Amino acid sequence: MQKDNDILLLKGNEAIAHAAIRYGYDGFFGYPITPQSEILETLALLKPWETTGMVVLQSESEVASINMIYAGGGSGKCVLTSSSSVGVSLMQEVIPYMAICEVPGLIVSVQRGGPGLGTIQPSQSDYRQATCGGGNGDYHTIVLAPCSVQESCNMVGLAKELMMKWRTPVIILSDGSIGQMMEKCILPPYTPRRTDEEIRRQCPWATNGLGLKGRKPNVMTSLELDQALMEKRNRELQKKYARIQQEEVRAEHYHTEDAETLIVAFGSAARISMGAIDNLRQQGHKVGLLRPVTLWPFPEKEILELASRMKRIVVVELNEGQMLRDVQWASQFRCPIEFIGHSGGVIITPDEITRKISEMGKL
Amino acid sequence: MKTPSTLNTPNTPNNSEFSEYNLMDEKTIKSPQNIVYQKPRLMNDIPMHYCPGCGHSIVHKLVAEILDEMGIEEKTIGVCPVGCAVFAYRYLDIDWIEAAHGRAPACASALKRLWPEHLVFTYQGDGDLACIGTGETIQTLNRGENITVIFINNAIYGMTGGQMAPTTLMGMKTSTCPYGRQADLHGFPLKISDIAATLEGTCYVTRQAENTVGNIARAKKAIRQAFENSLQGRGSSLVEIVSTCSAGWKMTPVQSNQWLAENMLPYYPLGDLKNIKD
Ligand SMILES: Cc1ncc(C[n+]2csc(CCOP(=O)(O)OP(=O)(O)O)c2C)c(N)n1
Ligand code: SF4
Ligand SMILES: [Mg+2]
Numbered sequence: 001m002q003k004d005n006d007i008l009l010l011k012g013n014e015a016i017a018h019a020a021i022r023y024g025y026d027g028f029f030g031y032p033i034t035p036q037s038e039i040l041e042t043l044a045l046l047k048p049w050e051t052t053g054m055v056v057l058q059s060e061s062e063v064a065s066i067n068m069i070y071a072g073g074g075s076g077k078c079v080l081t082s083s084s085s086v087g088v089s090l091m092q093e094v095i096p097y098m099a100i101c102e103v104p105g106l107i108v109s110v111q112r113g114g115p116g117l118g119t120i121q122p123s124q125s126d127y128r129q130a131t132c133g134g135g136n137g138d139y140h141t142i143v144l145a146p147c148s149v150q151e152s153c154n155m156v157g158l159a160k161e162l163m164m165k166w167r168t169p170v171i172i173l174s175d176g177s178i179g180q181m182m183e184k185c186i187l188p189p190y191t192p193r194r195t196d197e198e199i200r201r202q203c204p205w206a207t208n209g210l211g212l213k214g215r216k217p218n219v220m221t222s223l224e225l226d227q228a229l230m231e232k233r234n235r236e237l238q239k240k241y242a243r244i245q246q247e248e249v250r251a252e253h254y255h256t257e258d259a260e261t262l263i264v265a266f267g268s269a270a271r272i273s274m275g276a277i278d279n280l281r282q283q284g285h286k287v288g289l290l291r292p293v294t295l296w297p298f299p300e301k302e303i304l305e306l307a308s309r310m311k312r313i314v315v316v317e318l319n320e321g322q323m324l325r326d327v328q329w330a331s332q333f334r335c336p337i338e339f340i341g342h343s344g345g346v347i348i349t350p351d352e353i354t355r356k357i358s359e360m361g362k363l
Numbered sequence: 364m365k366t367p368s369t370l371n372t373p374n375t376p377n378n379s380e381f382s383e384y385n386l387m388d389e390k391t392i393k394s395p396q397n398i399v400y401q402k403p404r405l406m407n408d409i410p411m412h413y414c415p416g417c418g419h420s421i422v423h424k425l426v427a428e429i430l431d432e433m434g435i436e437e438k439t440i441g442v443c444p445v446g447c448a449v450f451a452y453r454y455l456d457i458d459w460i461e462a463a464h465g466r467a468p469a470c471a472s473a474l475k476r477l478w479p480e481h482l483v484f485t486y487q488g489d490g491d492l493a494c495i496g497t498g499e500t501i502q503t504l505n506r507g508e509n510i511t512v513i514f515i516n517n518a519i520y521g522m523t524g525g526q527m528a529p530t531t532l533m534g535m536k537t538s539t540c541p542y543g544r545q546a547d548l549h550g551f552p553l554k555i556s557d558i559a560a561t562l563e564g565t566c567y568v569t570r571q572a573e574n575t576v577g578n579i580a581r582a583k584k585a586i587r588q589a590f591e592n593s594l595q596g597r598g599s600s601l602v603e604i605v606s607t608c609s610a611g612w613k614m615t616p617v618q619s620n621q622w623l624a625e626n627m628l629p630y631y632p633l634g635d636l637k638n639i640k641d
Binding site: 061063067210212219 | 438439442449450456469473474481
């Protein structure tokens with residue numbers, strides 16, 4: 001076993017695997033797909049079942065993976081899966097079950113170009129799938145968007161906290177570039193996995209039989225034939241979502257204090273935009289960045305506040321304009337909103353953003 | 364069987380009233396030493412939604428009795444299907460996870476790996492297990508997950524109102540094959556247990572029925588053995604139970620039992636398909 005606080009040169013995907021072991025996850029269930037297979041491969045290589053006792057299983061499909069997460073989380077264990085675009089589409093079957101049954105679980109979505117099989121190159125075209133809920137019914141998942149290898153690692157810890165605190169599925173929305181690029185990563189110290197006794201105390205709702213003789217049976221079910229009761233459950237869920245929107249919004253600012261043009265971008269597009277902002281500032285353009293770290297809940301208030309004092313907002317995404325709609329909505333069109341993007345796996349460069357923003361001229 | 368004259372009648376205050384007729388009062392009848400049959404402890408007292416003559420309720424009772432006899436309800440997790448047994452959790456007082464249609468084996472795989480000391484079992488219908496969930500079923504059994512699959516084969520989709528199932532017999536009429544199942548249109552009835560028996564991961568594959576008292580007793584023994592296999596980590600166990608769906612078959616309970624014996628059992632013969640003891 002490696003030491004605590006190891007510093008390693010890792011791919012984003014590898015960092016997620018290391019982090020899952022170190023943050024004390026109980027199990028990983030996943031199916032191979034590029035560009036995220038390193039998560040399962042790294043776990044297989046690290047053999048955590050011999051050290052922390054973490055279970056690692058290559059499932060037969062993403063449908064099976066998500067059902068494994070549903071059942072594992074439902075029994076009070078801390079579990080994760082990972083996949084990419086078409087695979088995450090298959091998982092939409094059971095994410096709604098997790099949402100309504102209030103089952104914690106982490107889904108790492110390392111996006112590639114779509115629609116369909118698309119390409120294996122990086123993309124952000126599953127923003128809507130993640131934030132609007134690709135499955136059926138009125139539900140949300142918390143969505144975290146890392147922009148570096150280090151942040152990919154840290155978010156595995158944050159996701160654990162959030163999914164257990166709110167009893168909800170959490171998505172880490174990475175992409176092929178963050179998953180594949182190598183950077184220095186400071187790994188966290190080992191957190192021991194919870195004991196059965198700790199699970200029993202922390203998750204009295206879980207379906208694991210523990211202490212059954214002294215309590216009513218626990219049942220995970222989304223089925224409710226009485227429509228009035230079903231609506232009641234929905235309303236309770238909405239109340240929880242309102243609290244999450246109050247308490248869990250996270251966003252990062254870069255040179256927004258004196259900015260006149262605001263870029264709004266997440267994940268790898270935000271990273272690329274930072275390079276463009278440095279160039280543009282050298283050319284005398286006052287450009288800043290708001291990077292939503294949580295895509296749901298979305299930093300609506302911050303965007304409205306910034307839109308009120310900006311001359312222009314530019315949304316940069318690796319898709320055809322998905323978060324754009326949320327920015328337009330949040331900003332209430334207090335200033336003009338432009339879009340720069342590429343899709344299908346084509347990556348935007350800082351130079352292109354620099355050129356396009358300087359061509360937009362002064363307002 | 365105990366006869367009234369040999370029955371023990373302690374602490375019965377007004378026993379004399381009845382002695383003349385050699386009858387017992389209610390309290391005596393219910394005293395523990397006189398009980399010959401009762402509702403299993405783990406089964407609760409609410410009305411079941413199953414149709415009269417439905418096979419599900421019988422198998423529920425067996426599961427409840429076995430879990431009680433084994434005394435393992437605090438380390439048991441059940442996975443219910445989508446199908447008429449979707450509400451199994453209403454009747455058996457253990458912890459349950461309700462799986463999406465066909466996915467119970469995937470759920471059970473994760474549960475058993477995460478709770479290796481627990482008994483994890485699925486309870487599934489033929490549509491759930493042998494159609495939409497075939498992939499999960501075969502893969503789970505082939506991995507040799509240490510779980511038990513209880514498989515209720517009633518040759519029909521009961522819950523959705525009697526449509527054709529993968530197990531529907533040739534010539535059998537359902538709402539989606541109203542002229543009878545035909546090979547050219549619908550293919551052939553699937554003997555999924557026969558497939559399961561060929562998989563390295565299974566240790567026990569057996570086909571039982573619930574149409575007679577004798578068959579029910581044998582089915583109970585089979586489920587008990589499967590549960591013991593699962594606890595001892597011998598591999599996957601599959602207990603198929605050929606069952607009635609009186610509503611789907613549009614028959615009375617008595618007719619259903621006869622029809623099962625005459626039509627189902629010749630195609631789905633009873634007995635162990637595989638039984639590796641060590
Ligand atoms: C994904 C999905 N597809 C279809 C259904 C509708 N559905 C509910 S139960 C069922 C068939 C169940 O038949 P079986 O497994 O044989 O169980 P039985 O009721 O006969 O015990 C179907 C098709 C569903 N709930 N989910
Ligand atoms: S429809 Fe068939 S399987 Fe369903 S409860 Fe009625 S008899 Fe049982
Ligand atoms: Mg059926």
